[in-house]
Amino acid sequence: MKTPETSVGVEENYTISPQSAMNSSLSRDQLIDIPIDHKRSRYPFCIVWTPIPFLTWILPFIGHMGIATSxxxxxDFAGPYVVAEDNMAFGRPTKYWQLKSHLARGGSTGWDSAVREASEVYKTRMHNLCCDNCHSHVAMALNxxxxxxxxxxxxxxxxxLILVHGKYVKYVHIPHT
Known part of the structure; x- marks a missing residue:
C-alpha cells in the first residue's frame, strides 16, 4: 500500500511519517524525526566534522570530529582532558552524518547515555593526534x-565513513576540505 510522502506534525519541530504512524509496533525513537538546525548548530544524532587548518588541506581525510546528543x-574531545560542549575546537561543523537513534541500544536514551559516558572517560585522557583523539571519543560513544x-x-x-556519508552544511565549505 502506498502512502503519501508528506509528514504529519506531532509537536513543534517534530514529525512522523504517515507510514510510520500506521505501524503501532514502532517505538517513539523510530517515529520522531528531529530536524537539524544549521543556524543554531544543532545536529541531533549526528557525527559532525570540521577541517583542521593546514593539516586538512594537505591530508583531506584528517579533520576534527564530534558527536551530538539527541x-x-x-x-568533542578538544584537547588534553577537555571535552567541549557546543564549542568545537576548530569551529562550527562543516560536515555532518545523521545516524538513526533506534540503531543505538536503548534508543535516544541509550544514545545520550553513551555520549555522556564517553565524554566523562575522555575528560580523564591525554589527547594524542595519532591514536587517542576526537575520532576515538566518537568511536567509544558508538561502541x-x-x-x-x-x-x-x-x-x-x-x-x-564521514567522507562517504557526510553532508556539507553549506556548499561554500567544499573548498576548505
Whole structure:
C-alpha cells in the first residue's frame, strides 16, 4: 500500500511519517524525526566534522570530529582532558552524518547515555593526534551504545565513513576540505 510522502506534525519541530504512524509496533525513537538546525548548530544524532587548518588541506581525510546528543548539542574531545560542549575546537561543523537513534541500544536514551559516558572517560585522557583523539571519543560513544549492533567502531572507520556519508552544511565549505 502506498502512502503519501508528506509528514504529519506531532509537536513543534517534530514529525512522523504517515507510514510510520500506521505501524503501532514502532517505538517513539523510530517515529520522531528531529530536524537539524544549521543556524543554531544543532545536529541531533549526528557525527559532525570540521577541517583542521593546514593539516586538512594537505591530508583531506584528517579533520576534527564530534558527536551530538539527541537534542543536537555537540560534544568533542578538544584537547588534553577537555571535552567541549557546543564549542568545537576548530569551529562550527562543516560536515555532518545523521545516524538513526533506534540503531543505538536503548534508543535516544541509550544514545545520550553513551555520549555522556564517553565524554566523562575522555575528560580523564591525554589527547594524542595519532591514536587517542576526537575520532576515538566518537568511536567509544558508538561502541558503548552498540550502534547498529557493533562494537568495532574506530577512528579509521569513522574517518572513511564521514567522507562517504557526510553532508556539507553549506556548499561554500567544499573548498576548505
Amino acid at each position: 537534542n543536537g548539542v555537540i560534544r 558503548l551504545m552498540r550502534y547498529d549492533g557493533s562494537t568495532s567502531w574506530n577512528m579509521v572507520k569513522l574517518a572513511v
